[in-house]
Amino acid sequence: MARHSPETRAKISDTQRGNRNRVTHGASAQVPATRLTQAAERVYAALAEDAPVRGPDGGLPRHDREAVALLARALCRLEDRAARSRARRLLSCSALSRRRGFLAAACRIVISTRYGDRVSVIVSGTKPHGARGIADHHPMGMSTGVFADLRGAWQELVAEACRVSTYAVELSALSEGEFAGLTGYLAAKPRLPFRYVSVHAPVKNRKLDDAESALVLGQLPLWVRSIVAHPDALHELAPYRELGTRLVLENMDDRKTTGRTADELDVVFDELPDAGFCLDVAHAHSIDPTMEAAHELLDRFRARLRQVHVSSLRESHHVSLTEGDEERFASILERCRDVPWILEASPPQRWRGALKPTTLIAVGAPSIERS
């Protein structure tokens, strides 16, 4: 039997019989019945306002009692964890609830209650979010920046990108020299299979000033849906307003001094109100390994989100998504299922079975087949 200090023993004796894990096992502990009853009363009060369906006696349907009890237990746990986290300055309440899925479960219960006494069973029959794999995300695509040995050979770069996905591609022109080659390639109207095409604007070896840069970016064909830019590379913001909704700003990593957090990006979006947002999960992880900063970015800019950059970082270089990061980023990526995910490094070996590139037949020129 475990040995406890007098102080701990006093706490245990203060709890209900059979509830000793409360002190020693935190989240797995039982919640006292009196507290559960109080929480259930709060839930009933909230539902009495919201739930349109009533039982024959005008009260809430009988079968929802189980759901209410479950919700009450979840709320007590959530409050306990939030209090502990706040005390230790670990995480905010919202971050915790997201991570553990408590609020999602709570929400589901409230919602099912809304439908009356016929659906309570569905609460326990639902597969949790995140059960789908990351690799089988449908709107996936490659950044051509991954194929460094083919730099400048756009036809071949695109052919390589097609081997991973024909849904989306990011044509990466990180220097102005590369960008000139890209505009020449696009001017020839290549027959591309992608539903989503973005261009990564130059961020290094820049000679053009911001006005000139915005002008040439604005001349990209209209079917280029997004022009991804680094906020720290835009010195004067006003000229970029002309790009309107096609301009997409990416959050920066911990090497940069701005454009990293929601607050820092807010300042830029104030100046460029129509711009979209590209969430780089690896960059967000570099500034906050708990990924709370990434959730904050999504909370703040979710309506603007246009695409996601997916990779891991090693010594500030993008590398294939590690297994650990895949797990760490899962809850973030789950919030972005409707937008293209652009891989900024080769797909991990473990994904090879899941990625099934489309076979394309090239007819006429310019083709996308690798020469």
Added chain:
Amino acid sequence: MNVHGVARLELATGVDFSRIAAARSETERRLSERSEHLSAVQIDPRATIVLMGSWGRRELTSESDDDFMVLFEGGERDDGRPTIHEVAEILGGSPPGAEDIFGAQVWLDDLRGKIGRNEDTNTNLTRRMLFVLESVSVRNEEAYASARRALLGDYLEANVKDHRPPRFLLNDVIRYWRTIAVDFESKMRERKGEGWGLRNAKLRLSRKALFAGGLLPVLECYRYPADGMLDYLDERMSVPPLDRIADAFVDHDVVDAGVRTLAAYDEFLSILDSTTKRSELKELGVDQAAESALFARVAELGKEFEAGLLSLLFDTPELLRWVREYIVF
């Protein structure tokens, strides 16, 4: 307080859809106005005056038309009141031709009795679907509610199983969407591309909202036993399609995608509400589309709207099951 639909998504995320709210407020204002104007019209006790399209979606913009019909319980007869001329005179437009979808006296027996038969013309199908999916009554609401419930009840009489989407209604909703899409191409050939830009924009967003707003509640019938579906569907069809869509995003816990989906629609409404942009779209032919920044933006909004809906249908395990089992075959 029962917060539902778009307001519920706003509450869950803190994001405002200001153009949707403005369009709703304008619709409510003009609905009261129309109701008041029509209150003096003589009307059969079992008839109702119905406004459809953007009225039913509660998203009137400055350029919206008065798309109406007068629906009568029973079969065709000569003495139904009000006449189309009486209503059109008050609404301020000229009465459309007899073959048009709107501006007609319509008989509930036609909508109910012809489903799937040779006589179920595109016009009859369109009237039926618009009545069920995006309409609002401006006179005799009781007759309106009773007609909608009767129509839904007809669909649910056909071999509906507990906790399964009702196939008869599902197939008709899907058939209607495909009819809209085919009709779009057909009309473009007939009219040699006139009005292509605006029609294309509406196909990408308004029509898709109409379809999704019908598809989602029908799929969601899996929650109910057969005898609970009519109440559920009747309640769902009494709110605008965007509310049904927003509720689905919240119910399935994918509010982020829901925000992006409705944000795209919100911006689309601002484009429709701008006289210059609407005219530009109306004048735009298919050949000029590639050079139009406005059309590129509308196409982009259409893709975002679609991507959000596809994610709702295919990335939520609960819905995916029913999509897989019911949508293709």
